[in-house]
Amino acid sequence: MNRLLKRAGVAVGAIAGLAVAVGLYTKTQPASLDNHATIVDLFGSLHTLDATISQQALAARHGLTPHYDPLTRSVREFQGNLAALEHELSARDRGGKELAATLVSLRADSERRSNAVEHFKTQNSVLKNSLYYLPLAGEQVILEIDGATEHRAAVPAISAAVSKVVQVTLAQNLLGGQAERENTERQIDRLRALEPQVPEKARERYGLLIAHAHTASRLQQVVDPIVRHEVMGAPVSKELTRLERLYTDQFNTALAEASWYRNVLYGWSMLLLAALIVAAVKLRSVYANLERLVLERTHKLNQALQELWGEMALAKKIQTALVPRQFALKDCEVAAVMRPADQVGGDYYDVFEVGGVEWVLIGDVSGHGVPAGLIMMMCQTAVRSVLAANPHIGPDELLALVNRTLTENIERLGEDKYMTISAFKREANGCFKVAGMHQDLLIYRAKSARVERLLAEGTWLGINPDIRTLNPVRAISLEPGDALVLYTDGITEARRQGEMLDFEGLERTVTAHGGEGAEAILGGILETLSGYEVNDDVAAVIIKQLEPARAASESAA
Amino acid sequence: MKLPPARRLFWLGVAVAGSVGCTQGSRDTQASRATSRLVDEPQAISAEPILPLEPLPADPKPLVELGRSLFHETALSGDGSVACATCHDLAKGGQDGRALSLGVGGKLGEINAPTVLNAALNIAQFWDGRAKTLEDQVDGPVQHPLEMGGDWQTIEGKLGENPQYRAAFQSALGAAPSRAGVKLAIAAFERTLITVDAPFDRWLKGDKKALSADQKAGYELFKAAGCVACHQGQNAGGNMYQRFGVFGNYFQDRGKITKADYGRFNVTHAEADRHVFRVPSLRNVELTAPYFHDGSAETLPKAVQVMARYQLGKSLSDDQISKIVEFLKSLTGRTPAAAAAANGAPT
Numbered sequence: 001m002n003r004l005l006k007r008a009g010v011a012v013g014a015i016a017g018l019a020v021a022v023g024l025y026t027k028t029q030p031a032s033l034d035n036h037a038t039i040v041d042l043f044g045s046l047h048t049l050d051a052t053i054s055q056q057a058l059a060a061r062h063g064l065t066p067h068y069d070p071l072t073r074s075v076r077e078f079q080g081n082l083a084a085l086e087h088e089l090s091a092r093d094r095g096g097k098e099l100a101a102t103l104v105s106l107r108a109d110s111e112r113r114s115n116a117v118e119h120f121k122t123q124n125s126v127l128k129n130s131l132y133y134l135p136l137a138g139e140q141v142i143l144e145i146d147g148a149t150e151h152r153a154a155v156p157a158i159s160a161a162v163s164k165v166v167q168v169t170l171a172q173n174l175l176g177g178q179a180e181r182e183n184t185e186r187q188i189d190r191l192r193a194l195e196p197q198v199p200e201k202a203r204e205r206y207g208l209l210i211a212h213a214h215t216a217s218r219l220q221q222v223v224d225p226i227v228r229h230e231v232m233g234a235p236v237s238k239e240l241t242r243l244e245r246l247y248t249d250q251f252n253t254a255l256a257e258a259s260w261y262r263n264v265l266y267g268w269s270m271l272l273l274a275a276l277i278v279a280a281v282k283l284r285s286v287y288a289n290l291e292r293l294v295l296e297r298t299h300k301l302n303q304a305l306q307e308l309w310g311e312m313a314l315a316k317k318i319q320t321a322l323v324p325r326q327f328a329l330k331d332c333e334v335a336a337v338m339r340p341a342d343q344v345g346g347d348y349y350d351v352f353e354v355g356g357v358e359w360v361l362i363g364d365v366s367g368h369g370v371p372a373g374l375i376m377m378m379c380q381t382a383v384r385s386v387l388a389a390n391p392h393i394g395p396d397e398l399l400a401l402v403n404r405t406l407t408e409n410i411e412r413l414g415e416d417k418y419m420t421i422s423a424f425k426r427e428a429n430g431c432f433k434v435a436g437m438h439q440d441l442l443i444y445r446a447k448s449a450r451v452e453r454l455l456a457e458g459t460w461l462g463i464n465p466d467i468r469t470l471n472p473v474r475a476i477s478l479e480p481g482d483a484l485v486l487y488t489d490g491i492t493e494a495r496r497q498g499e500m501l502d503f504e505g506l507e508r509t510v511t512a513h514g515g516e517g518a519e520a521i522l523g524g525i526l527e528t529l530s531g532y533e534v535n536d537d538v539a540a541v542i543i544k545q546l547e548p549a550r551a552a553s554e555s556a557a
Numbered sequence: 558m559k560l561p562p563a564r565r566l567f568w569l570g571v572a573v574a575g576s577v578g579c580t581q582g583s584r585d586t587q588a589s590r591a592t593s594r595l596v597d598e599p600q601a602i603s604a605e606p607i608l609p610l611e612p613l614p615a616d617p618k619p620l621v622e623l624g625r626s627l628f629h630e631t632a633l634s635g636d637g638s639v640a641c642a643t644c645h646d647l648a649k650g651g652q653d654g655r656a657l658s659l660g661v662g663g664k665l666g667e668i669n670a671p672t673v674l675n676a677a678l679n680i681a682q683f684w685d686g687r688a689k690t691l692e693d694q695v696d697g698p699v700q701h702p703l704e705m706g707g708d709w710q711t712i713e714g715k716l717g718e719n720p721q722y723r724a725a726f727q728s729a730l731g732a733a734p735s736r737a738g739v740k741l742a743i744a745a746f747e748r749t750l751i752t753v754d755a756p757f758d759r760w761l762k763g764d765k766k767a768l769s770a771d772q773k774a775g776y777e778l779f780k781a782a783g784c785v786a787c788h789q790g791q792n793a794g795g796n797m798y799q800r801f802g803v804f805g806n807y808f809q810d811r812g813k814i815t816k817a818d819y820g821r822f823n824v825t826h827a828e829a830d831r832h833v834f835r836v837p838s839l840r841n842v843e844l845t846a847p848y849f850h851d852g853s854a855e856t857l858p859k860a861v862q863v864m865a866r867y868q869l870g871k872s873l874s875d876d877q878i879s880k881i882v883e884f885l886k887s888l889t890g891r892t893p894a895a896a897a898a899a900n901g902a903p904t
Contacts, residue, residue, distance in 0.1 A: 066606035067789035072680055072796045118680075121797040122833065129783030129803075129869050136781070204872075211804065211870055 017272050024268055027261035035088055036251060042085040043244045049078040050240060053113070054232040057120060061227050063128070068121050075117050082110055089247065099246045106239040116230035120223060127219035130212035131173055137209045138166040141202055148199030158194050162209065165191055169216045176224050184217040312370070315344045319373055322380050327351045329358055331430065333544040335518035337526065338537075339490075345537035346372025347488045348379055348421070355391025359383075360541065362438055362486040363421030363461075368537050371415050378409055379419060379461070395423035395435035400468040403461040410462045418462040422486070424476075430545075431477035432484070439487060440503060444514030444521075446481025451507050451514065478545035483521055485510050486541040491525065494532035501532055518544040606780065606789040609758035610840070610890060613677055616745035619729035624746025626725065627739055632715045633699055635706035636661050641698070641743065644670040647892060650844025651676075651750065656852025661706040668817045669852040674892065675840045677748045679795040684817075684850040686798060686835045687824045691744035709736040752841055752890030760887070768887055775884025778877050783869045787836045793888060795838035801849075802832055804870030807863075817850060843886045857882045 056071040058064075065071075086103060142159045151158075165187040172180035191210050198206045320338065327334030334351055346365030353359070361383060365372040382402040386393070393401075399421060410417055422438035434441070437458035444451050458471035478484060487506065494501045506525065513524035521542045529538070615621075627633065631640045644658040645651050651672035653659075658666040668684060676682065682694035698704040699712070716722045716734035726734045729742060757776075759767035768776070779785055788794040798821055801807050808814050816823065821830040834850055842848075847855045854860035858878050865873045873881070 066604070066785070067608065068796050069608065069790035072790070076680075118798055119829070122799050125786035125797065125799060126803050129786040132781075132786075133783055133869075133871070208870060215804075215870070 017268075017275065021265065021268055021272060024261055024265040028258050028265055039085065039088050039247065042081055042088065043240070043247075046078060046081050046085065046240055047237075049074050049081065050237050053078060053117065057117060057227050057231045060121070061124060061223060071117065071121070075114050079110065079114060082107065096246075096250065099243065099250065102239060102243045102246060106236065106243055109234055109236045109239055113231060113234040113236055116226055116234065120226045120231060123219055123223050123226065127173075127216060127223050130215040130219070131169070133212050134166050134169055134209070134216060137205060137212060138162045141205050141209050144202035144205060145199055148201055150199045151197045154194065154197035158198060161187065161191050161194055162206075165209070165213050169213050172217060173220045176220060181217065181221065184213070188213055188217065312344060315370065315373060316340065319344055319377065322377065323349065324351050328353050329360070329426070329543065331546050331548050333518040333546055334541065335522040335544075336539075336541040337522060338539045339534075340368065340373070340537045341490070341535060342369045342537075344368075344370050344373030345539075346376050346419075347490065347537035347539035348376045348419075349486065349539050349541050350380060350383065351541065352384075354384075354387045357387075357391045358426035359387060360424040360426070360432070360486070360543065361421065362488065362539065362541055363419055363436075364438070364488045364490075364537070364539070365419045366417050371413065371417065372537075374413075375406065375410060375415070375417055375419060375462070379406055379421070382406060383423075394473055395425045395433055396468070396471040396473050398423050398425075399436050399458075399461065399471050400466070403467050404465060406462050407465045418460045420460055422456070424484075427475075429477075431475055433473050433475055435471040435473045437471070439489060439492070441476070442485035442487075442507060442510055443476065443478070444483040444485065444510055446479060446483075446515065449511070449514060451485075451511050453503070453507070478543075480545050480547045481515070482545045483510070483514055483518065484543040484545075485521065485525075486543075487525075488537065488539045490534060490536035490538035491529060491540060493536060494529055494534045494538075496532045501528070518542040605761060606785045607757070607761070607793050608791045609761045610675065610678075610751055610753045610755070610791055612751050612753060612893075613748045616748060617729065619725070620742050620745045621749055623722075623725045623729040623738075624742035624744070626722075627743050628746050632719075633705055633707050633712055633739070634661050635708070635711075638662075639705050641673075641705075644698075644704070645673040647673075647750070650674060650841045652845050654846065656847045658704070660701070660704040664703045666701075666703045667815065669847065669850055671837065672841065672845050673747055674750050674752050675792050675795070675838055677751065678792040679835065679838065680797060681835060684834050684837075685821045685824050691747050692740040695740040695743050712736070712739065749893055752892055755840070755888050755890035757884070757887040758890065769883065771880050771883040772887045773884075775880035775882070776887075778873075778881050779884055782865060782871060782873060782877070782881070784864065784881070787868070788839050793839040794836040797836050798830075798833050799836050799868070800831075800833045802867045805867050807867045808832060811851075811853065815851075820850070839885055839888055841889050843889055857885060861885075 053071065053074045056065065056074055060068060060071055086107065089099065089103060141162050145155055145158055145162075148155075165184070168180065168184045168187050172184045188210060191206075191213070195203075195206065195210075319340070323336070323338050327336065329351060336349060336351065338345070338347060338349065340347065346368045348361065348363040348365070350359070350361045363376070363379065365375045365379075379402060382405045383398065386398055386401045390397075402421075406419065420436075420438045422434055422436040422441070424432045424434045426432055435458060437456050437460055440456050441454035442451055443454065454474070454476070457474070459467050461467070464470070476484065485506075492500065492502055492506055505528065509524050509528045510521060513521045516524075519542075521544070522540060525540060525542075628641045628645075631637050631643075633640060639661050644653045644655075644660075646653055651674035652670045656669060658668075658670040660666055671684060676694075677691060680686065682688040682691060683697060688694040688697060699707045700709070713734055713736060716726070716739070719734075722734050726732060726738055730738050732738060756767045756772075760773075779788075787797065787799050790796045801820065808818055819831055821833040821835075822828070824830070843857060846857065847853070848857070848860040849863070854863055858875075861878050861881050862873065865871050865878075
């Protein structure tokens with residue numbers, strides 16, 4: 001629980017540390033940095049266009065450009081760029097109230113100036129029409145007056161007045177001063193005064209001349225102030241500069257703030273890095289510890305395994321030690337073999353003499369391995385113990401007594417096992433009394449050189465606690481040369497290409513070698529077996545009945 | 558040997574720290590991406606007050622083609638009888654030859670239909686300049702009860718039901734038919750209606766044989782008489798406003814003043830703008846009779862005479878007028894091939 005809490009704490013700490021880093025990172029990205037270059041460009045082009053508009057209005061006023069296309073285009077571009085600037089600036093709404101207010105007044109001023117430019121174009125066109133017409137009209141009036149016959153006396157004065165009005169109107173438009181304006185007005189008044197003396201045929205053009213002179217003079221007073229005050233003098237430039245300064249201030253502030261946050265972020269990153277290094281080092285030591293632990297445990301396991309194997313070897317040793325090496329059976333030649341399938345096997349045989357009675361036993365615990373071996377050893381001990389106490393009891397009695405112990409023990413072990421067994425007791429006359437349910441018995445009869453089969457009868461050990469009445473006792477007598485062949489199912493169930501050796505196979509081998517000695521018969525069986533696959537424990541005991549004399553000489557030897 | 562998790566974490570940390578340090582560098586690329594909006598290089602100042610027409614930068618073709626279809630689409634009108642092209646006949650100089658146009662149900666309009674040819678070059682749209690752009694202009698006639706009498710909801714519905722329009726809008730704008738899309742497309746089409754290659758433009762560009770002697774004399778008169786004070790620039794007008802009746806009161810003389818006669822006053826409500834109109838372009842003027850916002854001048858000589866009297870304060874002789882008219886005819890350019898009529902839905 002404590003460890004879980006600690007881990008959760010570390011995880012929360014790591015997430016919080018990263019979250020702070022991300023938060024700091026966003027602070028290092030001020031909105032005002034986006035499209036800063038665009039805004040700077042826009043300011044630049046607006047300043048340029050602002051100057052260009054003044055310049056182009058002036059050029060149009062004084063006839064340097066004969067059309068309004070460039071002026072019109074510049075005004076449109078200025079308005080377009082201003083809208084773009086407004087869009088860029090409003091996209092970040094960090095500009096503050098002052099910047100927003102300046103933008104609003106700049107837009108209003110720019111709108112006013114656009115209207116002034118239109119007003120200028122309208123009035124300037126009319127002014128130009130009159131102004132450019134004036135010299136021509138004057139010339140034509142003078143020609144017409146000269147050609148007239150009436151009012152000849154007034155001709156010089158009228159001609160002079162006409163020339164004068166053209167001259168002063170042009171001068172007024174060029175110089176634009178108060179004196180020039182008054183001069184023009186005086187000359188126009190003078191022309192009007194002279195009108196009654198103008199010859200009839202020149203009267204219409206004379207009137208036009210006065211009208212255009214008047215228009216030129218009046219519109220000079222309209223157009224020039226528009227250019228001077230409303231176009232060139234528009235506060236647009238001033239507002240633009242102010243706006244740019246505000247924007248630059250704000251940008252610098254944002255930049256400073258971002259760079260402060262960046263430094264904090266660097267510091268924080270260093271801290272995180274340090275934490276990471278500490279974590280890495282800690283993890284490393286944890287892993288080193290783990291590796292050492294794994295090595296230690298593996299070593300211990302190996303040791304335990306080796307010990308276990310050692311014990312197994314011991315068990316096998318005990319088992320093989322329990323199997324007799326020498327067979328003291330009167331007038332008989334005995335050969336035997338025991339080959340456990342695993343380290344420890346469940347097959348069992350014994351040949352011994354106790355209290356003057358000779359016993360032969362063979363059996364097999366179901367299954368194999370350690371539990372089977374244990375049960376086999378129990379059985380051997382029980383048999384020896386029972387017979388040590390009562391060497392003269394019948395084989396059925398022996399089995400009943402052993403069975404009681406075995407059944408109890410198997411039950412205690414919780415093993416689901418049983419044991420087949422046959423017990424042979426040798427009577428004084430040399431024949432055997434046999435009881436128990438093991439494999440069928442094979443008896444080689446030397447007289448007929450054939451094998452006799454005695455079917456197994458009785459019951460197994462380890463199932464029923466009381467088997468006293470269940471194992472019938474039969475007698476077997478052996479003539480000299482006869483051989484009793486005892487075996488376990490490891491032999492009959494050996495397989496070759498899926499086919500069992502079976503009883504018949506064993507029978508053939510025994511028939512073939514029956515005339516030979518016990519060792520030879522056993523050798524024949526093992527030779528046959530070598531061609532088969534054996535998956536179970538194997539045990540066999542061969543008892544060859546000898547001539548009593550021969551047996552005597554042999555026993556003497 | 559496999560990299561232990563501790564070591565992987567360490568390198569991850571190094572990578573994170575590194576990427577934080579790198580953010581400073583990406584700023585420069587952002588700056589270089591910013592659009593440069595520098596002012597055009599100053600053009601060589603032309604000695605002539607009128608400049609040759611040049612085609613405008615092209616819009617995407619699917620948009621222009623959609624605009625052409627919509628321009629000829631009667632579904633934009635309330636009763637399905639009137640298209641833009643009804644009053645702005647591209648074969649008749651971009652207008653209908655009537656003093657006042659006939660709208661849905663044969664209703665008589667209030668004002669002379671101005672030409673759509675070269676309209677893209679105008680300072681603003683309509684006689685009173687109430688629409689600043691071609692796009693904004695579309696709203697006017699479509700919804701005007703005496704013109705097309707349409708409403709956008711119905712139009713969007715009709716176009717949305719038409720699979721060909723749905724496909725055309727999709728390819729041009731990547732969207733379903735909409736009011737905004739219709740306006741964009743029609744404006745894009747109208748920007749292609751620049752009538753280049755007029756004899757006068759060829760003369761301006763150095764082809765001395767492009768004008769007749771009378772036309773050249775007419776041009777000199779056009780300048781000397783003061784016409785050029787307003788009718789100047791690429792579009793020979795269209796780039797400014799002027800009062801109708803500078804010398805003398807045109808409207809009093811004509812009589813029967815209507816609201817349309819107030820001109821720009823209707824937009825700005827400034828007294829100075831009463832009877833002020835956008836100066837019309839003289840491009841293709843021989844094709845666009847009758848003249849003026851009220852369609853009162855049926856012929857060019859009549860229009861020139863009225864202009865000389867009320868705008869210039871002069872009287873011109875018949876000979877002068879006919880020479881000026883000859884010059885004006887040299888302003889007729891080539892109607893672009895793109896303007897060739899299309900009827901109804903896109904194919």
